[in-house]
Amino acid sequence: MxxxxxDNPEQKTTSKNTIKKKQIARGPGRRAQEARxxxxxxxxxxxxxxxxxxxxxxPLKGHADTRxxxxxxxxxxxxxxxxxxxxxxxxxxxCPVNAVKLDDLEDGFGLGSAYINAREQxxxxxxxxxxxxxxxxxxxxxxxxDYVKDTRMGLAKLDKPKxxxxxxxxxxxxxxxxxxxxxxxxxxxxxxxxxxxLKDHPYDVEICDLCVQACPIEQRYNQxxxxxxxxxxxxxCPPKRAIGLELIEQRNGVKHMKPVVYDGCVGCxxxxxxxxxxxxxxxVDYDQxxxxxxxxxxxNKSKGxx
Amino acid sequence: xxxxLESFLQLLGRAPRKPAKAELSPEVQKIYxxxxxxxxxxxxxxxxxxxxxxxxxxxxxxxxxxxxxxxNLLFVLSYSLDIQLLEGALTASRFMGFHMADLNSxxxxxxxxxxxxxxxxxxxxxxxxxxxxxxxxxxxxxxxPYHLLAEWTEKLHLWLAARGLAKNYTFHRGxxxxxxxxxxxxxxxxxxxxxxFISPTGILSRAIIYGPxxxxxxxxxxxxxxxxxxxxxxxxxxxxxxITYGLVxxxxxxxxxxxxxxxxHEGDCRSVCLVPHVLDVTIKNRSTDVEIGLGADCxxxxxxxxxxxxxxxxxxxxxxxxxxxxxxxxxxxxxxxRQQQTETKEQQS
Numbered sequence: 001m002x003x004x005x006x007d008n009p010e011q012k013t014t015s016k017n018t019i020k021k022k023q024i025a026r027g028p029g030r031r032a033q034e035a036r037x038x039x040x041x042x043x044x045x046x047x048x049x050x051x052x053x054x055x056x057x058x059p060l061k062g063h064a065d066t067r068x069x070x071x072x073x074x075x076x077x078x079x080x081x082x083x084x085x086x087x088x089x090x091x092x093x094x095c096p097v098n099a100v101k102l103d104d105l106e107d108g109f110g111l112g113s114a115y116i117n118a119r120e121q122x123x124x125x126x127x128x129x130x131x132x133x134x135x136x137x138x139x140x141x142x143x144x145x146d147y148v149k150d151t152r153m154g155l156a157k158l159d160k161p162k163x164x165x166x167x168x169x170x171x172x173x174x175x176x177x178x179x180x181x182x183x184x185x186x187x188x189x190x191x192x193x194x195x196x197x198l199k200d201h202p203y204d205v206e207i208c209d210l211c212v213q214a215c216p217i218e219q220r221y222n223q224x225x226x227x228x229x230x231x232x233x234x235x236x237c238p239p240k241r242a243i244g245l246e247l248i249e250q251r252n253g254v255k256h257m258k259p260v261v262y263d264g265c266v267g268c269x270x271x272x273x274x275x276x277x278x279x280x281x282x283x284v285d286y287d288q289x290x291x292x293x294x295x296x297x298x299x300n301k302s303k304g305x306x
Numbered sequence: 307x308x309x310x311l312e313s314f315l316q317l318l319g320r321a322p323r324k325p326a327k328a329e330l331s332p333e334v335q336k337i338y339x340x341x342x343x344x345x346x347x348x349x350x351x352x353x354x355x356x357x358x359x360x361x362x363x364x365x366x367x368x369x370x371x372x373x374x375x376x377x378n379l380l381f382v383l384s385y386s387l388d389i390q391l392l393e394g395a396l397t398a399s400r401f402m403g404f405h406m407a408d409l410n411s412x413x414x415x416x417x418x419x420x421x422x423x424x425x426x427x428x429x430x431x432x433x434x435x436x437x438x439x440x441x442x443x444x445x446x447x448x449x450x451p452y453h454l455l456a457e458w459t460e461k462l463h464l465w466l467a468a469r470g471l472a473k474n475y476t477f478h479r480g481x482x483x484x485x486x487x488x489x490x491x492x493x494x495x496x497x498x499x500x501x502x503f504i505s506p507t508g509i510l511s512r513a514i515i516y517g518p519x520x521x522x523x524x525x526x527x528x529x530x531x532x533x534x535x536x537x538x539x540x541x542x543x544x545x546x547x548x549i550t551y552g553l554v555x556x557x558x559x560x561x562x563x564x565x566x567x568x569x570x571h572e573g574d575c576r577s578v579c580l581v582p583h584v585l586d587v588t589i590k591n592r593s594t595d596v597e598i599g600l601g602a603d604c605x606x607x608x609x610x611x612x613x614x615x616x617x618x619x620x621x622x623x624x625x626x627x628x629x630x631x632x633x634x635x636x637x638x639x640x641x642x643x644r645q646q647q648t649e650t651k652e653q654q655s
Contacts (some may be wrong), residue, residue: 042481056503083418083497088398105520109498137398161563
C-alpha cells in the first residue's frame with residue numbers, strides 16, 4: 001500500500017511535466033488548430049450527409065407529377081402522396097391479400113411509402129372497407145374516399161391485344177398463373193371472408209374472360225343488379241360497369257371478342273394479375289392517374305377539405 | 307444562468323461552461339474545499355463500486371435493453387402474429403387503436419405537405435405527452451433500434467481504438483442543430499420528407515417489421531463509419547430526432563440527477579456516456595449546487611448510474627421519488643475533517 005502511494009505522485013508529476021513540455025513545444029496555437037480542423041470536419045460532414053440525403057431526388061427527376069408505381073387506393077397525386085406519407089406501413093398491415101408493399105432505396109424519397117405491384121398481387125378489395133385508407137394516419141390515402149367504386153388507382157387498358165386469348169378466339173383451361181404463382185383472390189361463392197390462392201382455383205372457359213370474371217367492380221355491379229348490395233349498403237354499388245367482352249368487327253370483316261374497359265374501372269389491377277398470357281395483355285395505366293375523371297373528383301375534394 | 311436555458315443551449319451545441327466561483331453555492335464550495343486533499347486510489351473506487359452494485363451489475367442497461375427489444379418486438383409480433391397491439395412502425399403507429407406519431411417524422415410530413423390532419427394531431431399529442439413525462443430523449447436510448455446497434459458497435463470501436471485500429475474524429479456538436487435546420491428547410495422547400503430517406507431509425511424499424519430492405523446498406527455504412535472513424539457519430543452529431551425529443555425533455559420530470567457530495571470526480575460516468583457534455587457537472591468545481599439535474603440532451607440511458615462508484619448519479623422522478631439515505635460506507639472514506647463537519651451538522655439539525 002505504501003509503495004503504491006509513494007509511486008503514484010511521482011508518476012503523476014512526471015506525466016504532468018511531459019504534458020507541459022509538449023504544450024510548450026507545440027505552441028499555444030494547437031488548440032486553435034484542433035478547433036479549426038474540427039470545424040472543417042463538421043462542414044464536410046454537413047455537406048456529405050446533406051448531399052447523400054438529396055440523392056433521394058434521383059429516381060424522381062422529371063417525374064414529380066407522374067406516377068412511377070401504382071399506389072394504394074385513395075393515394076393523393078404523387079407529389080402530395082410522397083410529401084404526406086409518414087412511411088409507417090400501417091396500410092401494409094391491414095391488407096388482407098398483402099397487396100401493399102413498401103418502396104426501397106431505389107425509389108428515392110419514396111423510401112418506406114406504399115405501392116402495389118398488380119401483376120404480383122393486385123388489390124381485390126376483399127377487405128370491402130378500404131382498410132388501408134382507414135389505417136393511414138396522415139391522409140396520404142385520402143380519407144375522403146369512402147367507397148370502393150370511387151377509387152381510381154389507374155385505368156386498365158388492353159396493352160398487348162396480340163397476347164389476349166379472347167382476341168385470338170381462344171378459351172382457357174387450367175390454373176390462371178401457373179402452380180408457382182402465390183397471389184390470392186377472394187371468390188365470394190367459395191369463401192365470402194377469406195381470399196384463396198389463385199392456383200387453387202382452376203378455370204375452364206370457352207372464350208377467355210378471366211379479367212371480366214375476376215373484376216371486383218363487375219362483381220359488385222352484378223350483385224347490385226340482382227338486388228344484393230355489397231356489405232348491405234346500396235352506396236357500395238358501382239354506378240357504371242368496369243369491363244366487358246365485346247364482339248369487335250375488324251375492317252376485313254373478321255369478328256372476335258375483345259375486353260373493353262369502361263368508365264367504372266377503378267384501376268385495381270386484378271385483370272392485370274389474373275391475365276393468363278405470358279405477359280399481361282391487359283395492364284393498369286397509373287402514371288397519369290390524377291388526370292382521370294373519377295379521381296379528380298375526390299382529389300379536389302381532399303384538397304379543399306384538409 | 308437559468309438552468310433550463312443553459313440546458314437548451316447545450317442541446318443545440320454550446321459547450322458547457324466552467325462556472326465562476328461566485329456562482330457555486332456556499333455549501334458546494336465547502337464540500338469542494340474539503341475534497342481538496344482527498345486522494346482516491348483505483349482499488350478504493352472499485353471497492354466502492356462493488357459495494358454499491360453488489361447485486362445489480364448493469365442494472366439499468368439490462369432494463370433498457372429489455373425495454374427496447376420488447377417495444378420493437380411488440381411491433382413485429384403485432385404484425386406477424388396479427389395481435390394488433392402496436393400497429394405500424396416507429397414513424398407512426400397505433401397502440402390498441404390509439405394514434406401515435408413520431409414527432410420528427412410528423413414535423414417532416416407537416417413541413418413537406420403543409421397540411422395537418424386530425425389523426426396526426428392526435429398522434430403528435432399522445433407522443434408529446436408520453437415523452438414529456440418519460441424524459442424526451444429517453445426515446446433514443448430506450449426505444450430507437452439504431453441506438454442499440456450503435457451501442458454494440460461502439461464497443462467494437464472502443465476495442466479497436468484502444469489498439470490503434472480505429473480513430474475517433476470529433477465534430478462540433480452544433481452541427482446537429484445545423485442538420486436540424488437543413489432538414490426542416492429541405493422538407494419545406496422540396497416538398498419531400500428528405501430526412502426520412504436517410505433516417506436509420508425509420509429504415510431499421512421498417513426492416514425489423516416488414517423484412518430486410520436495400521436501405522439497410524445505408525445503416526451498415528453508418529455503423530462502419532462509427533466503428534472506424536467517429537464514436538457514435540450519428541446520434542451525437544447528426545440525428546434531428548435527438549434534438550426534437552431533447553426539446554420535449556427540457557422540462558421533463560424524469561431525469562438523472564447528480565449529487566456531488568460523495569463524488570470522487572474520477573470520470574467513470576463521462577467515459578461511458580453518449581453525450582458527455584451533460585456530465586460536465588461531475589468535473590471538480592463545475593457543479594453549482596449540491597444536487598443538480600442533468601441537461602435535456604441526456605438520453606436517460608442509465609449507463610452513468612450503473613458506472614458510478616459512489617451512487618452520485620440517480621434516476622429521479624421529480625415530485626415522486628425521494629432520495630434514499632446515504633449508506634454509511636461512504637463516511638469512512640470522507641476526509642476526517644468533513645466527517646466531523648457533517649456530524650456537527652447532524653447534531654445541529
